[in-house]
Amino acid sequence: HEQGEAEELHTVGVREGGVEVAVLPGQYAAFETTTTAPAEGYVTDADENADGAVEYALGAWYSYDSTTHTLSPADMLYVVRSTDGAHYRLRFLSYYDEAGAAGVISVELGPVAAP
Numbered sequence: 001h002e003q004g005e006a007e008e009l010h011t012v013g014v015r016e017g018g019v020e021v022a023v024l025p026g027q028y029a030a031f032e033t034t035t036t037a038p039a040e041g042y043v044t045d046a047d048e049n050a051d052g053a054v055e056y057a058l059g060a061w062y063s064y065d066s067t068t069h070t071l072s073p074a075d076m077l078y079v080v081r082s083t084d085g086a087h088y089r090l091r092f093l094s095y096y097d098e099a100g101a102a103g104v105i106s107v108e109l110g111p112v113a114a115p
Helices: 003-011
Strands: 020-025 062-065 070-073 076-081 087-096 102-112
8 A cells, every 4th residue: 555556546547548537625524415426527637737747636635734744635525437427426534544554545435426
């Protein structure tokens, strides 16, 4: 559960394969009440500003505390649209396991209705 897995989360299907993600800032707490996917606003990993660097659709999932040097989930909810048209709500729960080891990402995932 090292950096490779975090990178895998960014790239598997989001950059390749047609999976798209809608990023909903400020909606982290709305996970349970989000039951329908948004109709628009979906993105994929792409070089949006043509600078040669990929901007990851899930790249802003964490907040960094420079005092404690720890990561915590950003106030974001994601809706993933799969290649078969199914929709899922997704939020990041933690970057650490119960013992405090870093790089063990926990997420919450659940189905939502199509728009």
